[in-house]
Amino acid sequence: MMLGLIDAFGYAASGLTLATFAQKAMLPMRIMAIGANVCFIGYGAMGPFMPVLVLHVILLPINVIRLRTLVSAPETGQSRPHEDANNALARAGITSGLL
Numbered sequence: 001m002m003l004g005l006i007d008a009f010g011y012a013a014s015g016l017t018l019a020t021f022a023q024k025a026m027l028p029m030r031i032m033a034i035g036a037n038v039c040f041i042g043y044g045a046m047g048p049f050m051p052v053l054v055l056h057v058i059l060l061p062i063n064v065i066r067l068r069t070l071v072s073a074p075e076t077g078q079s080r081p082h083e084d085a086n087n088a089l090a091r092a093g094i095t096s097g098l099l
Contacts, residue, residue: 017032017040030063034060040055041057
C-alpha cells in the first residue's frame, strides 16, 4: 500500500514537471512547477530519495518568490532603463534571467 502512494507522488510530480515544460506563459509554468515541487518533496520524504527532496526543498521557495514577483509586477509595460537591456537579452534567448 505504501509503495503505491510513493509511486503516485512520483508519477504526479513527473506529470506536473512535464506540464511545466509544456506551458507557453510564465504564470501557469510557475504554478505547475510549484505543484511539481510539492509532489517531489512528498516523494522524496517518503522514500530513500534524499537528493530529490533536497533539490525541491530548495526550488520551492525560488518558484514561490518568482510567482509572487510575477503576480505583483505592474502591467504598465514600462520598465526602468537598466531593465531594458536585460529584457531584450532574455527575449533573444541569450540569458536565462538568472543573472
